[in-house]
Amino acid sequence: MSISIKDHSDSDLLPAAAAALSAEDRAILVNALKNKLQNLAMEDSDILTRLSPQVRKRVDALRELQRYEIVNGIVEVEGVNVAPVDQGDNKGTGDGTEKGVPNFWLNAMLNNEILAEEISEYDEGALEFLKDIKWCRVNDPKGFKLEFFFDTNPFFKNSVLTKTYLMVDDELPILEKAIGTEIEWYPGKCLTRKIFKKKQKNGLNNVKPEIKVEDYESFFNFFKPPQVPEDDVGFDILNDALEQLQNQMEHDYEIGSIIRVKVIPHAVALFTGELGENEDYEATEYDDEEEKHEKKCNRAQTEEGQQVVNVLMIAEQE
Template sequence: MIADSKVFSSRRVNSFAFLSPREFAVIGDEMSHAQHQKLNDLLKESGYQSQDDHISKAPKLVKRRICALKSLQLKSIDIEAAFYKRVHDLEREFEKQFDALFLERKKIVNGEREPSDEEAKQPLIHGLAEEDQKALYDSSGSDEGEVGIPEFWLHCLKSNEATCDLIQEHDEPILKHLTDITAHCTTEPVGFTLEFHFSSNPYFKNTVLKKQYVLNTLPDPEDPFGYEGPECTKIMGDTIQWEDGKDVTKKVVKKKQKKGANAGKFLTKTVKADSFFNFFDNLEKEEENKDNAEGDGEDEEEAYELRAADYEIATTIRDSLIPRAVLFYTGEAAIEDDMFPMGEDDGDDASDSEDGEEEEEE
């Protein structure tokens, strides 16, 4: 009996991160070609021409039957694609019911209405002993006319394992203006959008920052047997219209030239800074640039991993953060984080050091 801890924990991580049954792989086209190459190599390595292989040594009549099973497999994959289409329809149908509740949540969070006594009957923290529940109320701050639930979404994002590491100190004052996060299925093209709604603020002009995910729901004609359900084929970000000097996604660094004519002099250079708002970067644009530059395999792999990580965050926001926001706000949903730590991101995206240059933040 297998009792592999990796299987087990990936199951748990998964069951946490993907609450709704939207199972979308994020395998780009480039991967399916790479897989093909790999398969071909494997087939040769594992000796498809040798006599001890069950495929090559199979009599021709048996081979003919295997070919027939491949035909049946194609039909089966077409039915799967039809199934996923129906799941998408089901999600759209239920979206209306969820949205009605999320709208009420938005009103309460932003002080557009006060809850009824009936609504406010639920205990603050589920399953907490009565004395602990009371103690929570004993330490209540004085009501100084707070509107709604201040900093609600900032607390949610900071307590969700997929988003907490994205948030830098300089992002927090901006995220206090976040009034709602919504997700919607789209049909043309098939996919979904995430929308981050902001109140009027001194940081940027946008009232909504949008991220769009396009899915291919059909099998790839070049690789029909590789079908594993809808694949994310395109991730579109948004352009943040930053107010002057407020763009936290960029920072100016001084670089001391070590070589060449300018050796010893300091030059200033604007580089990317860590920020939650890098989430709105347009990954597709980067893809195109990379294609023009004829990126090598390593670049491709990096771009692929970046897209996969982005998609992971997006589906967690859609399937976990949005439908369970208050549980992240109170911290009740955050214990998963502790039970299965996801590891820290040690990489420094903003690092842009080159040979012969020293970097120093201004």
């Protein structure tokens, strides 16, 4: 949620009071409001004070227009004089200059309480290479797709990771299934699991070692969502885990919705810490009438505790 100060001629708030003020009084009032907003921003987060003047200028430009080119240092903001920085503080350029807004998307996500719980300390190293997040609608069946664009990194080969949510075409949007990109991890760099080879105690060389897999909690599990059984084989056994699977799918959908509705359109305010967890997210250009209806339906489902994976329910009845 960006905050802007407009001249009184562009605003319809309290027109009578504005007209009664002299030009000098209006200037004093505007300056006072600017100072107050600056103080509030400093109280909410000290992240801006820890940024270099060049990066701070770019963040200010992003308040008005969040651009991929600015975040990634492709286009420089007018009035910014790029100065060399210590190599020890810079991971990117190799020429001693600080480009773009470092770790923009990582910090934006970390400043959302729910997403922060999904991101491990080890995930942060990979998410520092995240350049952009976008979303788009999909049809037949209806749903939406999230796209995560990564710079070349030492963790995986993929330059784009996607997550697609497909919905049942009904009056209320109900999740049918989610599809994620298979991540091509480099050897020894997987953040979601680790494979151990345990040698047999008898020490025989011709005996295959025992393979042990240990799963890790990681944000990148987001791209391997829980799946609905495609048939009813053994469903009586799975039925005991129905509630757990439903909760996992609802949580997965919640994470995707947060990224789409909160993080993407409000990334600048999240990055600076100005957007609190309890604040309402203002409607943006992304919020057309169809999406507002969808969000309203989702809230109703959450409040009533009735968001149900209908594919599972049909299988259970069979």
